Amino acid sequence: MVYKKGFDLIKAYPTEFSEEVVSVRYSGQTENFSFSFPEKKVEHIIINLCPTEPWALPHWAILKGNTINFLHKLEKVRSEYFPDSPCRIVVDRCEDELINDLIRYGKKKEWLHTFSMKPVYPYDAPVLIIKNVLGLETTFGENPIDHGILLLEPQTITGIYEHYMLKRETGVRLIPISGTGLHENRILKIKPGTPVETVLKKYIRTDIKYRVFFDGLLNGTEVEDLSQTVNWSVKNIVVMEERDYKTPFPYMKTKELGSTTSLMGELRRCVYCNYCDDICPVNLEPALYWHCYSRGEKQKARHYALDKCIECGLCSYICPSKLELLQVIRECKSGS
Amino acid sequence: MKIFKSIEIILDNNLNKAEQFVQSRPKVNFLFGALFEACDGLIRSTKDTAKTPPYIRSNMDVKQYMGGVLVALFFGWVVPAIYFYGFLCVVPKLIVSFAIGVFVVDVIWVVLAREERINEGGFVTCLFIPALLPPQAPLWLIGVGAAISILFRNILGGVGHNLVNPALLGRLLLTICFPAIVVTGWQEPFTEIPTVQSFIHGVDAVTRATPLIVYKEIGETASYFSLLFGSNTGSLGETCRIAIIIMGVWLCFKRIANWRIPVAYLGSVFIFSAVLSLLVGNTVAPPIFQLLSGGLIFAAFFMATDPVTTTYSQIGKWIFGIGCGLITVVIRSFTPIPEGIMYAILLMNLIGIPIQSLILKIKYR
Structure with missing residues (x-):
């Protein structure tokens, strides 16, 4: 297990989605797509096609083997709404075919730039992606648009294209569901507004x-409440088995x-092992916060x-x- | 596979019953609860699940962390020591050390102080004690050493709260209380093809001074080959340096020991002794002899790297290692004491605290 300034989650938790995309039927009230166009001038657009979490929506589900079609949509959206902003597309650096497609398309268009990246968690977090792609420093919790940067999800581009330009309301969002609590990992077409239990009904394991x-x-x-609805900001759903009982011989499993x-x-005291500052992607020493907190x-x-x-x-x-270092950090941040 | 599964289920059910029995009776729980938890913890995982994000956790836990140290110590010194000094020299010491350290002092402490559980860190400390003493050390000395170490470890607060390395502190107190026994009884190791007789009993006890004492007295260095492979005298655990190096590198590779400390410690001993022997002459032993003699390699890989007693910051670890090296060379060369590793590490453990706070002040101004 190698980790240094980040962690290769995709390698540690390989998740395969079946290629067939299935629609979830729901006849209740649904939400329509809406996108709040920023009032500030957009100077850079960053589109991330390289998710670093295994349970995130893989890029092939959006591109559907037709990269050019996606880029056409992007070009139309850009020329209509953000005509002066250059676009940077971030892709996995092992995806040679996709990179070739993008470079070939971008040859004649000086607004399109391709940026390849290793899919190591959490390099696609806003702060890090802006730092790696543009070299700009932002702080966590800030809206990147304050710096003139617009981070767009690939699905949002197709959403803007269909909703605002074609005036066609499809109202579906691709959401991957995965985890050990399911029979199979799937990518679902969901109408936002659908309750979680309706989405998971067919796939969830009832024996655990x-x-x-x-x-x-x-x-x-x-x-916590499965009648909660899925909305437009939900990126993925993961269902994990809950083992609240003891398992014999855990070293073999x-x-x-x-x-x-x-x-x-077991929960113990900090043993100063330095694992947390080795893995920290922004060079902090998280154990110090725990020492302060304790x-x-x-x-x-x-x-x-x-x-x-x-x-x-x-x-x-x-x-x-x-x-619980993340919890401690959040409490330290709020408790000032 | 099927048999294993059914054994697993039976074991699980019985342990559940035992757990229920212990927990439903307050008096039994008071006396044996911690002991049961400790044994159960070796066989089964915990019940706890992640209540706050992240909701998955890596499989590395403190038990595995300490288990790694135990494995490294076992192959690093126990196995070679059995070859060199015989089964009957090593194993009774280990049994006494564990019995008194873990099963008497630790268990009594847990019951009296109502600590939540017995820690596996006690095993690590108890595995160190015989290694730090001469092969002919009497069993009662090992028992006293283990008892003192574990007692101090628990008084300071156990894993996560240690101020100084508990095993070394125990050794220090033994040196103060029984100075004559601790520095004699360096037995000549067995170096031939093992027979059943030698494997069990070792060879006839012929004592000889350690290479460092010899150097101090007559200025003669031992052959590097004998030092590296362990056919020279020394404490029980420190002689077979090649095995210690292999296991130490494995520990660094598994990220249980921090590689910065052995590198800084051994490197600084080499550099300081090279510079000083050029400046002062024969008072200072030559650098490679310094590296291969005494408990330096054992201490650099296993004792100085004890994470809790070093500094937390990575730069601090370099300073810690270099400080240990400097003190070791100075004590070995300019004092009547032939070996200075114990003092070096204990002193740097204490100095590590101000180093850490100073580094934090400079780094986060």
Whole structure:
């Protein structure tokens, strides 16, 4: 397991989606697509086609093997709404075919730039993607549009194209569902407004306990009430097995236990192992915040560059003492 | 496979029953709860699940972390020591160390102090104690050493709160209380093809001074080959340096030991002794002899790298290692004490605290 300033989640938790995209039927009230166009001038557009989380929507589901078609849509949207802004598309650097397509298309268009990146979590977090692609410093929690940067999801481009330019209301969003709590991993076409239980009904395992999460496992949110609806900002749904009982011989079952919500160990005190500062993508020392927190000096944590933290959650993920570092950081940030 | 599955289910059910039995009776829980938890923790995973994000966790936990150290120590010194000094020299020491350290002192402490559980860190400390003492050290000395170490470890607060390396502190107190026994009894190791007799009993006890003492007295260096492969005298755990290096590198590779500390420690000993032996002459032993003699390699890979007692910051680890190297060379060369590793590491453990806070002040101005 190699990690340094980030973590290759895709390699650690390989997730395969079946290629067929299925629609979820729902006849209740749904939400229509809307996009709030920024009032500030957009100087840069960044489009991320390189998700770094295995449970995120893979780019092939959006491109559907037809990159040129997607780029046409992008060109029309750009010339209509953001005519002076250059576009940067971020792709996985191993995707040679896609990169070739983009370069061939971008040859005659000076507004289109291709940027290749290693799919290491959390390099696609806003702060890091802006820093890597444009070399600009932003802080976590800031809206990038304040710096004139617009981060667009690929799905939003097709959404703007269909809703505002073609005036055609499709009202569906592609949402990948995955995890050990499901029979199979799928990419679903969902009408936002559909309750989570309706979405998962066909795929969920009933023989085990499970928990449902929105937007990934590392810094996403838990869905406690399954009647909650899926809205336009939900990126993915992960259902994980909940093992709240003891499992014998865990050393022989690390893989099986690893893809459950198990803590994989006992809660201990910090042993100064330096795992958290090795893995931290923004060069912080998260254990210092825990030391401040455990001494009851939340305010002191701010002295150690706490504002730079992008809340990716890798420090809590790797901590062998199972400390809730992300939670501690959030409390230190709010408790000043 | 099927048999294994059914054994697993039976074991799981019985442990659940035992757990219920222990937890439903307050008096039993008071006396044996922690012991049960500790044993159960070796066989089964925990119940706890992630309540706050991230909702998945890596499989590395403190148990594996300490388990790695135990494995490295086992192959690094226990196995070679059994070859060199015989089964009956090594194993009873280990049994006494574990029995007194973990099963007596730790268990009593847990019951009296109502700590939540027995830590596997105690095993690591107890595995160090015999390694730091001469092969002919009496068993009671090992027992006293283990008891003192574990007691101090628990008083300071156990894993995560140690101020200084507990095993070395125990060794220091033994040196103060029993100075004569601790520095004698360096037995000549067995170096031939092993037989059943030698494997069990070792060879006849012929004692000889350690290479460092010999150098101090008559200025003679031992052959580097004998030092590297362990056919020279020394404490029980420190002689077979090649095995220690292999296991130490494995620990660094597994990221359990931080590679900066051994590199800084060994590198600085080499540089300081080279510079000083050029300046002062024969008072200072030559650099490669310094590296291969005494407990330096054992200490650099296993004792100095104890994460809790070093600094947290990575730059601090370099300073820590270099400080250890400097103190080691100075004590070995300019004091009547032949070996200075224990003092160097204990002193740097304490100095590490101001180093850490100073580095934080400079880094986050």
